[in-house]
Amino acid sequence: MAEAPAQDRGARSRDAILDSAGELMSRYGYAATSISMISAECGLPASSIYWHFGSKDGIYVAVLERARTALLTALPPAEVPGADVAERLDAFLAEVQRAFHRQPHGLKLLLGLGMVQQDASAAAVAEVHHYRDALVAWTRDALSAVFRLHDRPQVADELARFTLRMASGTVVARWFDPSAVMDTGALHVALLALAAHHDVLVHGTSGEGSRSRDVTDRE
Amino acid sequence: MAEAPAQDRGARSRDAILDSAGELMSRYGYAATSISMISAECGLPASSIYWHFGSKDGIYVAVLERARTALLTALPPAEVPGADVAERLDAFLAEVQRAFHRQPHGLKLLLGLGMVQQDASAAAVAEVHHYRDALVAWTRDALSAVFRLHDRPQVADELARFTLRMASGTVVARWFDPSAVMDTGALHVALLALAAHHDVLVHGTSGEGSRSRDVTDRE
DNA sequence: GTCTATACCAAGATAGAC
DNA sequence: GTCTATCTTGGTATAGAC
Incomplete structure (x- = not known):
């Protein structure tokens, strides 16, 4: 199909926006992350971001859903x-x-x-x-x-x-x-x-202390 | 003294601002809390808030310090x-x-x-x-x-x-x-x-957990 | 210390060419 | 789908009378 590459580019842009938005929002929080920051991070203009997600809230929802x-x-x-x-x-x-x-x-x-x-x-x-x-x-x-x-x-x-x-x-x-x-x-x-x-059966190892069963104690 | 009431009023305004700011910031976060929200909440104009704290960041620091x-x-x-x-x-x-x-x-x-x-x-x-x-x-x-x-x-x-x-x-x-x-x-x-x-001595009592305390594991 | 008024800018969002 | 350009609103912050 001739349109496949176009769809691909759109999908990749969408992902790039979500990557940038997720990174920034997890770092600064929702309110402190602006559209221009996302735009600067992913390289696409603000209007493209709005074309994909409609609003800042839409980005937020999409980021959460993907996460x-x-x-x-x-x-x-x-x-x-x-x-x-x-x-x-x-x-x-x-x-x-x-x-x-x-x-x-x-x-x-x-x-x-x-x-x-x-x-x-x-x-x-x-x-x-x-x-x-x-x-x-x-x-x-x-x-x-x-x-x-x-x-x-x-x-x-x-x-x-x-x-x-x-x-x-x-x-x-x-x-x-x-x-x-x-x-x-x-x-x-x-x-x-x-x-x-809670009287749950923890058979095998000696009682609940179970010091024998050490996982990966770091020190 | 004649100036005591004035100082008092200032101090009470300061507290009122911190009350409102603390309430709003703990609710919405720092970035999402605006000066106008604080102003509306405490009744004082924005310029008074700036007179007391100099900047939004100054409010933030004062709120944290008081908390x-x-x-x-x-x-x-x-x-x-x-x-x-x-x-x-x-x-x-x-x-x-x-x-x-x-x-x-x-x-x-x-x-x-x-x-x-x-x-x-x-x-x-x-x-x-x-x-x-x-x-x-x-x-x-x-x-x-x-x-x-x-x-x-x-x-x-x-x-x-x-x-x-x-x-x-x-x-x-x-x-x-x-x-x-x-x-x-x-x-x-x-x-x-x-x-x-960690082999800390937890001598004898059965605490509130009746059966949780019967392991005095020795190393 | 408190007020009104305002400067200045960045925010979210849209228009329309390509 | 992407771009440039732009609109509107609300943000932080200040000036200056009282």
């Missing part, structure tokens, strides 16, 4: 391999850490833009919640598989909430100290203890 | 009462929760504005870090007292980091779901387990 699908396709398995709890928990935490490490803006976007909800459009608010809900669901399902919690949904919920708050807190810590990383070692210990506290 | 001193004077005791670890930990967590509950904007400010560091002035960045450092120090000292960690500073650091990330994560959770609160129960279990994991 969400990228994150979720990077987190395929809700079922976690491993014979016992400790092994599955390690696999889960490794997955979390890898996703965390490979999605530098995704989470900052969710956090930084989530704050702005109050003045954002309905579509933007919906997309933020969609993103958040997907993360919650994945975490709950994965932890449910790790600890075999199919009959204890409220426990799975608590563990997921705990894990996500830890992850959010780490994102926050990273903008004070960019070298901060997820402390999966501490999270491992904490999740085992929480599970044991 | 920091307010929070820190609300957290007086670095030493925590209690005969055993579980009791002191409960006292500590109660203190954290009370501070969390009574400082609705303080932490949101620190988080929301912390993100904006990249484009903020040097004074603003310094104030944000000052605030953050004060929080870290208080938490570390308090936990050090709870667990008697004077000779294990790196363990105190890890516990403090864990606690603060949990608190930050809860602040984030609150702007998705305003009814979210600090889960001090889970934090209690997790901190005890982390301390035990």
Whole structure:
């Protein structure tokens, strides 16, 4: 077809705009990112940006949507391999850490833009919640598989909430100290203890302390 | 004296401006809060705001500074009462929760504005870090007292980091779901387990977690 | 210290040629 | 789909009377 290249160019421009916008918005936040900054970053004029997305809010929604699908396709398995709890928990935490490490803006976007909800459009608010809900669901399902919690949904919920708050807190810590990383070692210990506290069977390793099962303690 | 009332009026205006600015900035973020919004909220004209603070950045620094001193004077005791670890930990967590509950904007400010560091002035960045450092120090000292960690500073650091990330994560959770609160129960279990994991003596009490405390692992 | 009025500029957004 | 040029609004910030 003769029009394929044209469509291609448009699609690539669209991606370039989203790349620039995502980078800038995750860095400076939505309000502090201007169309001209995006234009300067990606090389296309402001009017092209408006042609693709219609409004600043439209860019915001598209950026979030792309970040969400990228994150979720990077987190395929809700079922976690491993014979016992400790092994599955390690696999889960490794997955979390890898996703965390490979999605530098995704989470900052969710956090930084989530704050702005109050003045954002309905579509933007919906997309933020969609993103958040997907993360919650994945975490709950994965932890449910790790600890075999199919009959204890409220426990799975608590563990997921705990894990996500830890992850959010780490994102926050990273903008004070960019070298901060997820402390999966501490999270491992904490999740085992929480599970044991709710009388979840954590067979195999000795009790919930499980010092034998160290992940990658950095020091 | 005849000038006292004038000084008073100025001081009260200054406070009113800071109240409005703090409220708006913790809600919408620094960039999305305009001088006219602050002016409308507190009733004083924009020029008065500039007379008091010189620039938008000046307001930002003053707001942060006031939030920091307010929070820190609300957290007086670095030493925590209690005969055993579980009791002191409960006292500590109660203190954290009370501070969390009574400082609705303080932490949101620190988080929301912390993100904006990249484009903020040097004074603003310094104030944000000052605030953050004060929080870290208080938490570390308090936990050090709870667990008697004077000779294990790196363990105190890890516990403090864990606690603060949990608190930050809860602040984030609150702007998705305003009814979210600090889960001090889970934090209690997790901190005890982390301390035990580092071979910190957590003698005998069964805390609130009945069965969470029976592992006095030896190395 | 507080007000009215205003300078100045960058923001978001659009028009219309190509 | 992309460009140049432009409109409008609202932003930060200041001048100067009171």
